[in-house]
Amino acid sequence: MTFGEALLAAIDEVAEQDKRIVLFNPSFAGEAGHEKLAAFRKKYAARIKFPPIAEIGFCGIAIGAAMAGLRPVVDISTATFSYEAIPQIVNEAAIAYSNSGGQTNVPVVFYMKFGIRGGGGVQHSGSPQSWYWNTPGLQIVMPSTPADAKGLMRTVLTKSEDPTIFFGHDRLLDDLGEVPDGVYEVPLGKADIKRAGKDVTIIATSIQVPRALAAAETLAKDGIYAEVIDPRTLQPLDKPALLASVKKTGRVLITDESHDNCGVAAGLAAIIADEGFTSLRAPIKRVSIPPVPVPYAVPLEDYVTPMAQRIVEAARALCK
Amino acid sequence: MLPDISRDKQLAILRRMLMIRRAEEHCIRFNDEHTGLIRGHFHVYIGQEATGVSVCDWLNADDYVFTTHRNHGHVIAKGGDPKKVLAEIIGRATGYCQGRAGTFHVAAPEVGVIHTSAIVGGCLALAGGTAYAAQVKESKAITVVFFGDGAMEEGVFYEALNIAKLWQLPMIFWMENNYRRSGRGAGHAATELTNVPKALNVETTVIDGIDVGTVHKTAKDIVSRVRKGEGPLFVEARTHLWPGNAFNMPKLVGGVTDIAWAWDASKAPEKVRDWHKDHDPILNYLRELAGAGISRGELEKLDAEVSQETDAAARFALESPLPDAKAALNYAFAGKGI
Numbered sequence: 001m002t003f004g005e006a007l008l009a010a011i012d013e014v015a016e017q018d019k020r021i022v023l024f025n026p027s028f029a030g031e032a033g034h035e036k037l038a039a040f041r042k043k044y045a046a047r048i049k050f051p052p053i054a055e056i057g058f059c060g061i062a063i064g065a066a067m068a069g070l071r072p073v074v075d076i077s078t079a080t081f082s083y084e085a086i087p088q089i090v091n092e093a094a095i096a097y098s099n100s101g102g103q104t105n106v107p108v109v110f111y112m113k114f115g116i117r118g119g120g121g122v123q124h125s126g127s128p129q130s131w132y133w134n135t136p137g138l139q140i141v142m143p144s145t146p147a148d149a150k151g152l153m154r155t156v157l158t159k160s161e162d163p164t165i166f167f168g169h170d171r172l173l174d175d176l177g178e179v180p181d182g183v184y185e186v187p188l189g190k191a192d193i194k195r196a197g198k199d200v201t202i203i204a205t206s207i208q209v210p211r212a213l214a215a216a217e218t219l220a221k222d223g224i225y226a227e228v229i230d231p232r233t234l235q236p237l238d239k240p241a242l243l244a245s246v247k248k249t250g251r252v253l254i255t256d257e258s259h260d261n262c263g264v265a266a267g268l269a270a271i272i273a274d275e276g277f278t279s280l281r282a283p284i285k286r287v288s289i290p291p292v293p294v295p296y297a298v299p300l301e302d303y304v305t306p307m308a309q310r311i312v313e314a315a316r317a318l319c320k
Numbered sequence: 321m322l323p324d325i326s327r328d329k330q331l332a333i334l335r336r337m338l339m340i341r342r343a344e345e346h347c348i349r350f351n352d353e354h355t356g357l358i359r360g361h362f363h364v365y366i367g368q369e370a371t372g373v374s375v376c377d378w379l380n381a382d383d384y385v386f387t388t389h390r391n392h393g394h395v396i397a398k399g400g401d402p403k404k405v406l407a408e409i410i411g412r413a414t415g416y417c418q419g420r421a422g423t424f425h426v427a428a429p430e431v432g433v434i435h436t437s438a439i440v441g442g443c444l445a446l447a448g449g450t451a452y453a454a455q456v457k458e459s460k461a462i463t464v465v466f467f468g469d470g471a472m473e474e475g476v477f478y479e480a481l482n483i484a485k486l487w488q489l490p491m492i493f494w495m496e497n498n499y500r501r502s503g504r505g506a507g508h509a510a511t512e513l514t515n516v517p518k519a520l521n522v523e524t525t526v527i528d529g530i531d532v533g534t535v536h537k538t539a540k541d542i543v544s545r546v547r548k549g550e551g552p553l554f555v556e557a558r559t560h561l562w563p564g565n566a567f568n569m570p571k572l573v574g575g576v577t578d579i580a581w582a583w584d585a586s587k588a589p590e591k592v593r594d595w596h597k598d599h600d601p602i603l604n605y606l607r608e609l610a611g612a613g614i615s616r617g618e619l620e621k622l623d624a625e626v627s628q629e630t631d632a633a634a635r636f637a638l639e640s641p642l643p644d645a646k647a648a649l650n651y652a653f654a655g656k657g658i
Contacts, residue, residue, distance in 0.1 A: 022456060047456070049487070051483055052479075052482060052483060052486065054479035054482065054483060056445065056475065056476045056479055057445050057448070057476065057479025057480050057482065057483045058445075058479075058483060059445070060444070060445020060446050060448065060449060060476065060479075060480065061445050061446075061448040061449040061452055061480070061483060062449060063445075063446055063449055064445065064446035064447060064448060064449015064450045064451075064452070064453070065449040065450065065452050065453040065456070066449070067434050067435055067446065067449065067450065068384065068434070068449065068450040068453035068454070069453060069457070070452075070453045070456060070457075087439060087442070087476070088442075088445060088446075088476075091437070091439055091442070092435070092437055092439075092442060092443075092446060096427075096434075096435045097651055097652075097653070097654055098420060098650075098651045098652055099417060099420055099421045099425050099427060099435070099436075100417050100420075100421070100427045100429060100434070100435065100651075101416075101417040101418035101420050101421075101650075101651060102650070102651045102654070103417070103427070103429040103434075104427065104429055104434045104435050105654050136652045137652055137653065139653070139655070159655075160654075160655060161654035161655065162653050162654050162655050188655065235653075236653075236655070
């Protein structure tokens with residue numbers, strides 16, 4: 001099952017049981033899943049809206065509907081389109097529960113495709129996970145595999161009462177992966193060790209997980225055994241699991257496809273510096289996007305993308 | 321004109337309007353008499369009481385009302401408790417939101433005000449959401465979103481209105497034009513603000529927002545039509561900026577309203593005399609009630625009762641404890657993880 005199909009399957013599973021689930025512009029399935037998407041849209045036609053091109057309008061409507069007891073799932077499509085709705089997502093959805101002293105819940109899901117997709121250029125390659133992570137009140141989910149995507153989406157739809165930003169990397173959507181049979185959940189705030197190792201911890205999010213696993217394979221040939229750990233959700237964050245891995249290896253490299261400055265890697269590095277400093281035998285290393293808008297032409301785009309080779313080089317330097 | 325309802329109901333409307341006026345006067349006095357009690361600027365609903373109260377008179381407990389930075393009056397109009405409103409305004413643990421919201425964001429979910437945004441236009445789309453939810457749930461609940469003339473300068477107004485019309489949402493866009501924006505200079509290129517909804521085929525009504533009878537009758541018609549599925553509809557209720565509102569921090573420029581001015585406006589201080597004589601919805605309504613045979617003594621007694629109640633509410637707020645400092649970390653998330 002592809003990543004996109006896994007998302008669709010999770011929503012289908014829950015929506016069948018829960019009539020409060022409504023969908024705006026559902027397009028989750030990626031290229032591979034277009035037939036399944038068509039069937040899904042037919043099955044849930046009565047609960048699906050295709051709003052006009054009006055992000056601040058329809059995101060606000062989804063938020064208001066969540067406050068009134070529905071569980072809307074909004075497919076933003078490209079993550080940068082959500083910038084048009086920032087006033088509603090950041091300044092209404094995220095603060096309502098706190099402002100009301102715990103009286104008004106906002107169980108809305110904003111799904112968005114993020115990251116360097118290949119030719120997206122300066123406006124369709126955005127990675128806003130660190131912006132949203134810097135907004136108290138928003139849950140941040142960013143799985144790396146179809147199995148995690150399905151289990152996390154189910155948990156969000158069945159258990160969460162908070163607004164959630166659900167990130168799927170554009171280049172992961174058509175990735176195939178094993179998905180367990182039957183109904184299962186992946187809890188929020190539980191990291192997953194994707195490959196065990198002893199020499200260096202690589203904390204990787206979303207698309208950086210397959211890149212880190214490829215890097216770990218290369219590093220193993222040099223006798224460097226990297227542990228790849230995927231937080232899977234940034235909010236809530238499984239700090240104990242990350243710190244335990246760093247304690248075991250004494251070295252940490254953090255890789256995420258947002259920008260270096262105040263990015264996800266920077267935020268995780270700060271936590272490790274604060275709470276895991278005595279475990280460290282080397283400085284914390286980040287592999288993310290340099291602080292430039294993502295350019296269009298192939299060599300320019302490749303230069304700023306945090307590919308496996310950059311992870312390999314950084315890990316080697318750490319383990320010298 | 322007087323609303324076409326029983327005498328008791330007419331007086332109930334007067335009582336709610338006075339409750340808002342007296343509570344807002346306390347709010348201003350909090351700021352004038354106690355430095356730092358209200359932390360920052362604030363806005364009051366004085367002069368617009370006829371609209372909020374008359375509209376909410378036709379709403380049910382499960383109907384939704386959204387408001388603005390000028391929210392105190394709408395919360396009380398929908399049935400909110402002035403004690404909890406005043407306590408929230410000064411950040412007390414007993415306030416509607418336990419002191420987390422303050423004057424700008426008073427939300428009272430128990431009476432249908434589930435969230436309040438102080439961002440101009442912030443609730444327009446959210447109101448579309450509660451209306452959409454009612455449509456999905458096939459409930460009869462409707463949503464009224466109150467906003468000012470300034471909100472029509474925001475892009476979200478256009479998007480929310482457009483979607484509301486396309487989806488035929490059961491909601492009322494109720495604009496209270498207090499000329500706060502247009503009175504200061506051009507904030508909108510439209511000759512008439514109603515031209516904007518008209519361009520999207522949303523039916524509009526323009527009324528005198530200080531006349532209780534007019535607002536009440538219009539609200540009855542608009543609410544019942546929206547409940548029958550004829551929404552969205554748009555109303556512009558025109559009010560007149562209260563002289564004390566001409567500042568970022570409202571001031572009781574003529575002192576608290578003395579209802580005796582209804583019978584003899586010359587007694588009112590000069591700075592506010594014309595406004596109370598011609599534009600004050602409460603004094604206007606009092607004159608009409610008196611004209612219909614309700615004695616001045618009875619009206620004064622009612623005002624005294626309301627004042628006693630709001631005085632007690634102000635004391636309750638002032639005597640209430642501040643929240644415990646550690647409560648700052650509560651309620652970031654409904655779920656457990658931080």
